[in-house]
Every structure is written in C-alpha cells, then in structure tokens.
Amino acid sequence: xxxxxxxxxxxxxxxxxxxxxxxxxxxxxxxxxxxxxxxxxxxxxxxxxxxxxxxxxxxxxxxxxxxxxxxxxxxxxxxxxxxxxxxxxxxxxxxxxxxxxxxxxxxxxxxxxxxxxxxxxxxxxxxxxxxxxxxxxxxxxxxxxxxxxxxxxxxxxxxxxxxxxxxxxxxxxxxxxxxxxxxxxxxxxxxxxxxxxxxxxxxxxxxxxxxxxxxxxxxxxxxxxxxxxxxxxxxxxxxxxxxxxxxxxxxxxxxxxxxxxxxxxxxxxxxxxxxxxxxxxxxxxxxxxxxxxxxxxxxxxxxxxxxxxxxxxxxxxxxxxxxxxxxxx
Amino acid sequence: xxxxxxxxxxxxxxxxxxxxxxxxxxxxxxxxxxxxxxxxxxxxxxxxxxxxxxxxxxxxxxxxxxxxxxxxxxxxxxxxxxxxxxxxxxxxxxxxxxxxxxxxxxxxxxxxxxxxxxxxxxxxxxxxxxxxxxxxxxxxxxxxxxxxxxxxxxxxxxxxxxxxxxxxxxxxxxxxxxxxxxxxxxxxxxxxxxxxxxxxxxxxxxxxxxxxxxxxxxxxxxxxxxxxxxxxxxxxxxxxxxxxxxxxxxxxxxxxxxxxxxxxxxxxxxxxxxxxxxxxxxxxxxxxxxxxxxxxxxxxxxxxxxxxxxxxxxxxxxxxxxxxxxxxx
DNA sequence: TTGAAAGCGCTAACAC
DNA sequence: GTGTTAGCGCTTTCAA
Numbered sequence: 001x002x003x004x005x006x007x008x009x010x011x012x013x014x015x016x017x018x019x020x021x022x023x024x025x026x027x028x029x030x031x032x033x034x035x036x037x038x039x040x041x042x043x044x045x046x047x048x049x050x051x052x053x054x055x056x057x058x059x060x061x062x063x064x065x066x067x068x069x070x071x072x073x074x075x076x077x078x079x080x081x082x083x084x085x086x087x088x089x090x091x092x093x094x095x096x097x098x099x100x101x102x103x104x105x106x107x108x109x110x111x112x113x114x115x116x117x118x119x120x121x122x123x124x125x126x127x128x129x130x131x132x133x134x135x136x137x138x139x140x141x142x143x144x145x146x147x148x149x150x151x152x153x154x155x156x157x158x159x160x161x162x163x164x165x166x167x168x169x170x171x172x173x174x175x176x177x178x179x180x181x182x183x184x185x186x187x188x189x190x191x192x193x194x195x196x197x198x199x200x201x202x203x204x205x206x207x208x209x210x211x212x213x214x215x216x217x218x219x220x221x222x223x224x225x226x227x228x229x230x231x232x233x234x235x236x237x238x239x240x241x242x243x244x245x246x247x248x249x250x251x252x253x254x255x256x257x258x259x260x261x262x263x264x265x266x267x268x269x270x271x272x273x274x275x276x277x278x279x280x281x282x283x284x285x286x287x288x289x290x291x292x293x294x295x296x297x298x299x300x301x302x303x304x305x306x307x308x309x310x311x312x313x314x315x316x317x318x319x320x321x322x323x324x325x326x327x328x329x
Numbered sequence: 330x331x332x333x334x335x336x337x338x339x340x341x342x343x344x345x346x347x348x349x350x351x352x353x354x355x356x357x358x359x360x361x362x363x364x365x366x367x368x369x370x371x372x373x374x375x376x377x378x379x380x381x382x383x384x385x386x387x388x389x390x391x392x393x394x395x396x397x398x399x400x401x402x403x404x405x406x407x408x409x410x411x412x413x414x415x416x417x418x419x420x421x422x423x424x425x426x427x428x429x430x431x432x433x434x435x436x437x438x439x440x441x442x443x444x445x446x447x448x449x450x451x452x453x454x455x456x457x458x459x460x461x462x463x464x465x466x467x468x469x470x471x472x473x474x475x476x477x478x479x480x481x482x483x484x485x486x487x488x489x490x491x492x493x494x495x496x497x498x499x500x501x502x503x504x505x506x507x508x509x510x511x512x513x514x515x516x517x518x519x520x521x522x523x524x525x526x527x528x529x530x531x532x533x534x535x536x537x538x539x540x541x542x543x544x545x546x547x548x549x550x551x552x553x554x555x556x557x558x559x560x561x562x563x564x565x566x567x568x569x570x571x572x573x574x575x576x577x578x579x580x581x582x583x584x585x586x587x588x589x590x591x592x593x594x595x596x597x598x599x600x601x602x603x604x605x606x607x608x609x610x611x612x613x614x615x616x617x618x619x620x621x622x623x624x625x626x627x628x629x630x631x632x633x634x635x636x637x638x639x640x641x642x643x644x645x646x647x648x649x650x651x652x653x654x655x656x657x658x
Numbered sequence: 659t660t661g662a663a664a665g666c667g668c669t670a671a672c673a674c
Numbered sequence: 675g676t677g678t679t680a681g682c683g684c685t686t687t688c689a690a
Contacts, residue, residue: 001443003667014677019669027675046441050382051667054682059379069404078398082425094423096411112375114330219603248607255609274548278577280584280609332683343661348685356659380683383666661690666683673678 002043010039063093063116067123080294101125111137139304143297153315155297162321163195166268166286169323175238179211182242222249244269244276266329281327331372339368392422392445396452401602409623430454440466468633472626474517482644484626491650492524495615498652500532504567508540511571551578573598573605595658610656
C-alpha cells in the first residue's frame with residue numbers, strides 16, 4: 001500500500017506538497033499539482049483515513065442510534081438525516097440498540113473513543129443521569145424521543161398534541177368508548193397518553209384503565225390487543241395506537257375474528273407509513289414529518305460541529321403533526 | 330482528553346504497561362493492573378480508536394452496501410449480518426447507494442482508504458470490470474445480488490429455481506396466461522426471468538413479450554403495472570412479481586379498480602416480508618431466507634479476515650428458497 | 659514482568 | 675510556493 005511518502009518521492013516533492021494537493025490547498029503550482037496527481041495515479045495511492053483522523057481529530061462521521069431498522073419509521077428518519085449529512089461530506093454510522101441498555105452505552109463509547117464526531121439518539125434506553133454524563137464527549141442531539149430534563153438540543157414532534165388530535169378525531173366520529181395502546185417507558189409515550197387523556201376529559205368521557213394497553217410495539221402485539229378486547233364484556237368502540245404496525249396487527253386480527261373495522265371497532269395508527277395506505281380498510285393515522293425531522297436534526301448537528309451558532313443546551317425544535325383521515329375510523 | 334501517556338504518568342508506569350492492560354495482555358501483575366485501572370477511571374480515559382486503527386491497521390468495521398434501507402428486505406438482511414458481526418467484535422458501516430454508480434464507487438473507496446476491513450455488496454451498480462479492480466483493497470463478498478464473472482465469494486439464492494417454482498405454482502393453480510414483472514439490469518433479475526421462462530416453456534405455454542414489465546421496484550410501480558394490464562384487450566390471468574412491494578401495489582390498485590384477486594388475476598410476490606401476511610388477500614410469495622443469508626455472509630467474511638480457511642475466489646454458497654402459498658394465487 | 663523507543667501515515671506550523 | 679519537522683495516540687518489538 002502506497003503512502004504519502006511514496007508519492008512524494010515519486011513526484012520528487014515533499015510530503016507537505018502532496019498533502020496540500022490532497023486537501024486542495026491553494027498555493028501549489030499547476031505543474032507540481034500535475035506531478036503529484038500522476039504519482040498518485042501510478043502508485044494507486046489513497047490517503048489512509050485512520051492517519052488523517054488521528055492527525056485532524058475529526059472523523060466526519062455521525063453516529064445515529066436507532067432501536068431497530070426493521071421498524072420502517074427509522075429508515076425514513078435516516079433518509080432525512082443522511083441527505084443533509086452527505087451533502088456536507090459526513091457519513092452516518094447507524095447503530096441498532098435493539099432496546100438494550102448495554103448496547104446503547106457501547107455506542108456512546110464511540111463518542112468517547114473518537115470514532116464519531118457527534119451522536120444522535122432517536123430512542124433512549126438508559127437513565128438520564130447515565131446519558132448526560134457523556135455530554136463532554138461531543139455534540140449529542142435527541143431526535144424523535146426526548147427527555148424534559150435534557151440538556152442537549154432536541155428535535156421532536158409535539159406528541160401530546162398528536163395524540164390529542166388523534167383522540168379528538170375518534171371522538172368527533174362519534175366514539176365515546178376508547179381504548180389506548182402505547183408505550184409507558186419513554187417520555188414520548190407518557191406524553192402521548194397525556195394527549196389522549198386530555199382529549200377524553202375535554203369531552204367529559206371516561207378513561208377506562210382496563211382499556212389501557214401498555215408497551216405494545218409490533219404487529220403481533222396488535223393482534224394480541226384485539227384478542228384481549230374481544231374477550232371483554234364491556235368493549236371499547238375505538239382504539240388509539242402508538243404505531244401503524246400495531247394498528248395493522250389489530251386490523252389483521254379483526255379479519256381473522258370476523259370483526260368489522262371501523263363498524264365494530266375503529267382504529268387509528270401513528271406514523272403514516274406506506275403500510276397505512278395498503279391495509280384494508282386503509283388506516284387513519286397521525287402523520288409525523290419523519291424525513292423533515294431527520295433533516296432538521298442533521299442541520300442542527302452540523303451547526304453544532306461548526307460552532308456556527310451557539311446552540312443553547314435547551315434548544316428545542318418542534319415539528320408539526322397532523323391526522324390523516326382514511327377508512328379505519 | 331486524557332491520553333495513554335497521562336494514564337501512564339498518573340499510574341507511575343510506562344505507556345507499554347498501560348497498553349498491555351488495555352489489550353488484556355498476560356504478564357502484568359495484578360498490582361500494576363489495578364494501578365492502571367484506577368488511573369484510567371480517575372482520568373476518564375478512553376483509548377483513541379483512530380490511533381489504534383493507525384497502529385494496528387485494522388478497523389474492526391465491515392461496510393455493507395445496500396440500495397436503500399426503506400426496502401424492508403435489507404433491514405432483515407442486515408439483522409443477520411449484524412448478529413454475527415457483533416458476536417465477533419465487529420461493527421457494520423451501512424452504506425445506501427440509492428442505486429447510484431458514483432455513490433457505490435465512493436463506498437468502495439472506504440476499503441481503499443482503510444476505513445473498513447472488508448466490504449459486502451448486497452446490490453451491484455457498476456460494471457464488473459470497475460468493481461473487480463478493487464479486489465486488492467481487501468476482502469469483498471457478494472451477498473444476495475451476484476455476477477457470474479465474479480472472482481469474489483458469493484452468498485446467494487438460486488434465483489432461477491425460485492422464480493421457476495413460483496411460476497410453476499401459478500401454472501399448477503390453472504393459470505396459462507402469466508405476466509412477468511422483474512428487474513433486467515441485474516443478473517439476479519435475468520436469472521429470475523430465466524426461471525420464469527423455463528417453467529412456462531416446460532408446460533408448453535407461451536411467453537407473451539407484451540406481458541413482460543421491466544424494472545418495477547415499488548408499490549407505485551405495482552399499481553402502474555396493473556393499470557397497464559387492465560388497459561389491454563387480451564389480459565393475463567396471473568402476475569409473477571419480483572418483490573412483495575410490487576405485489577402489494579398490484580393488490581392495492583386492484584381494490585381501487587374493482588378487480589378481484591385471485592379470481593380476476595392472481596399475484597405472487599417475492600421475499601415474504603411482513604406485509605405479505607397483512608395484505609388482503611394475503612400474499613402468496615417466494616420466501617428468501619434473508620437472515621440466514623446475512624449470517625452465512627458474515628461468517629464467510631470473518632473467515633476471510635482471519636485467513637482461517639483459504640476461501641476460493643469462486644466460492645459460492647447457495648441457500649434454499651421456497652414458495653409460501655397464501656390467498657393471492 | 660516492565661520500559662524505551664520506533665513508527666503507523668498524515669497534517670500544519672514554521673522557516674525559507 | 676515549497677520543504678523541514680514535530681507530533682496526533684497508540685502498539686510492539688527489543689532489551690533488560
């Protein structure tokens with residue numbers, strides 16, 4: 001493998017000049033530039049990035065922590081993040097935590113060991129104290145999931161509002177008996193439940209604790225929820241869910257059980273993934289501007305890396321959220 | 330940021346000893362080991378991986394080239410790759426080519442610049458000559474997509490057989506007029522078409538060239554294909570498709586147009602993604618053992634990196650493929 | 659069992 | 675404009 005030294009020798013110049021050519025510095029004569037390029041070509045030289053990184057203390061890489069890639073929400077989010085990153089010469093290191101605290105910590109280690117210049121959380125597993133201790137290691141942003149104690153910038157949606165709007169939509173369609181399916185471990189989940197409760201209370205309806213289903217996340221979970229509901233004596237007429245996948249599972253199981261949607265029970269999803277349009281009936285859902293959220297996040301990250309703007313540690317960007325009305329409600 | 334030097338000083342030892350402790354070398358007394366650990370903790374020391382990489386000439390990172398993450402096939406494949414990689418202390422650098430030749434080349438550059446130890450293609454954009462010129466840069470494996478000229482190891486399915494079985498399934502269900510939707514730019518696509526043609530000919534049926542739809546890839550493409558078919562005078566009674574997404578698009582559009590599946594037209598997908606079970610009717614499809622393919626590929630990569638086995642450059646691993654019969658045929 | 663020292667490949671003062 | 679040189683932080687002979 002050729003090194004910069006080899007190129008310098010072959011070109012009859014110094015390492016510095018070669019380095020200048022590589023890094024497109026001004027003040028190199030065309031003549032010598034050509035000499036360098038020729039030598040590089042002949043030797044099939046490519047700069048060693050570990051050496052560059054060590055020397056410059058930059059990696060031009062941003063770590064993105066996601067729970068898992070098989071949840072389509074995250075690939076779409078990554079799409080937005082990547083678009084902006086690539087435009088600015090950065091690459092993404094995508095890290096699946098699989099909802100594991102230890103794994104999450106091991107990825108935070110990337111920042112400590114200088115394998116990445118910055119890190120973006122799209123989900124959070126560990127306690128806030130644990131995570132905040134990494135503050136000194138480099139720029140960190142919370143995107144999608146968040147913590148109110150956070151002393152990092154946050155890019156998020158107003159989840160209270162999202163679920164409030166979704167629930168109100170169900171109520172306005174005439175539903176009074178509404179079940180809720182959502183996460184409880186994240187602040188995002190807690191906020192969604194708040195929005196749900198807010199809407200229900202606003203219309204003087206009752207929140208039935210036995211109609212609250214905690215921490216479902218998959219198609220399978222959705223199926224199970226519907227089975228549990230069908231086993232009840234007093235059943236809800238509508239279900240609010242925390243993802244299109246859960247909602248899809250409910251719809252699927254409804255078919256198996258001969259339950260009609262939305263007549264017997266209405267369902268609203270969350271995210272507006274492609275699957276929402278494919279289901280029969282099509283899925284009413286709460287659209288998150290996923291890609292935009294990714295873009296905004298990466299723009300913020302780049303600004304932090306450049307110290308362009310002084311980013312306040314309580315900097316919060318909130319993006320709009322809306323109900324997409326289809327057939328399942 | 331603390332360096333190994335700082336730790337050495339604080340512990341009253343040499344850099345070498347600290348390094349030995351970091352790398353769990355034998356022959357360090359417990360006493361000194363403790364001294365080092367204490368110093369590391371106090372200084373919040375973490376080894377700089379750029380320096381380690383430069384010194385050891387290893388990155389413990391494998392690049393995985395995928396067309397895009399929003400096609401669920403690839404996250405599942407990555408799942409398999411990652412499982413094995415993580416077990417052996419490797420991380421994945423996931424690279425989306427977005428079907429772009431230039432981007433693909435820029436990722437091959439990762440190997441040249443020593444940012445990764447090995448590289449896995451799951452799709453191929455450039456000419457074989459272009460790609461094969463990277464052979465000297467490090468271990469490369471083709472996974473999923475392949476080229477018969479390949480002088481790299483290949484992990485793949487027998488695509489000819491897959492589409493042959495799928496087409497035969499359609500024929501055995503009584504279909505004689507079968508349309509084909511698939512890629513033509515990749516060898517994988519060409520092989521699938523071969524399998525299709527083989528089955529059709531074997532049953533003395535005709536391949537109608539105007540029923541061949543080239544290079545569809547999305548839900549939207551599927552919709553378009555069905556519209557084109559409905560505009561024909563003489564229509565096929567079944568469609569073979571190259572992905573569950575295309576098939577889902579066809580089914581979706583069929584509903585819009587009041588076309589019954591499988592009565593008016595049968596559809597078979599490819600991949601067996603979660604969506605196949607969610608569609609109504611459920612999707613008959615050709616299952617690829619995606620995760621296993623990922624696992625096998627990474628095992629092979631690790632073997633290549635260790636020179637454990639001498640991997641023949643024409644090494645080909647072929648995994649089984651089967652038809653999953655549901656309602657759409 | 660430990661330390662001294664060389665060097666991985668590169669960039670950036672600084673000097674000319 | 676170009677070259678000399680120091681050094682980024684680490685591992686690994688080699689010698690003791």
